[in-house]
Amino acid sequence: MPTLRSSTTLAVGTALATTLLLSGCAAGSATPGSANDTDLHFLAMMTPHHEQAVQMSDIVLAADGVSEETREIAERIRSGQQQEIVTMLGWVAEWRQEPLLRQHSEHIANGMVTPERMSALGALDGAAAEQTFLEEMVVHHEGAIAMTQDQIDNGGYAELRALAQQMIDVQTAEIAEMNRLLGS
Template sequence: MKKLPAVLTALVVTAALAGCSTGGEAPQAEAPASSAASEGAAPAEANDTDLHFLAMMTPHHEQAVEMSEIILAVDGVSDATRDLAQRILDGQAEEIGIMRGWADAWGQDDLMQMHSVHVANGMLTGDQMGSLERLADASAGDATAVAEAEKTFLELMHSHHEGAIAMTQGEIADGGYTDLQDLAQQMVDVQTAEMAEIDGLLGR
């Protein structure tokens, strides 16, 4: 997997240090107050579904942040798409901090590393990411190319969100750690709204 972009690394560190709260509603990225967690193990209520979800959703979010950074670097992108991309970047970077906070507290580094190279549901292939990057790079001073890059970003992000929402269903239904289930539901709510927003931007 690619090294995290500098802005994502900074956001994750900041989010982890700040407790990763948004208006007091998001679950806190704090080590659970159980003796098991203090010893570097998952709390008793966390099950395999929770651990797998952390390991797979984290790289999924990282790719969404990277996609957003690509389109935000393109001059001439519409204000509406730029605003959406910035919200995706900020929101998912914060959630990465929360998930990594739990994984670190629970001693799940090996599991996270093992799944970091896997292609989770809805993630872009290398060819798709390369295509988005090439469109963005070729868009300088070309309104038609900018429009194509923007359209491609929106279409790919819609599919990416669909994959994320599908991934959350197992966690919501079968996870054991309530805070992570709540975070998964938050992901569904936010990304469902963003998909509707994308449909509007694409004129669907």
């Protein structure tokens, strides 16, 4: 039968481990003093979000019969988000937050597409691939913008807040362009 002391020690140890896991803090963390939990959460969630946008773009770019206008926006999305991934992964590595990134890598949230819908997109060609890509990417971008606004409002690291504002500006323009393509 456990004693009160061993139960208390177990409870304190569990609480400490949970706190470290949720905060993503590891011994020797190198985050700058201005970075906060919002910054870390944003990096952990936005990196896989961007990776999926790159995958979606690759799918539609490989499809037959997709219009040049849709190919062009898919290329811009892929290129822009790949560059932002490199920047974010640089901070993740510099701040030693790889465990936090791995923890969030499997989440499907904030407009992300389910594996089933990704497979369905990959099976399409022509107008169906184009329309599905545009519809899914609009929702994907809208989810990203909502998540990104929290970073701008609550993030502590100025460079990351600036990147977040750039993301909102670019993705807002891309949503307007994709809605125009869907309407034509």
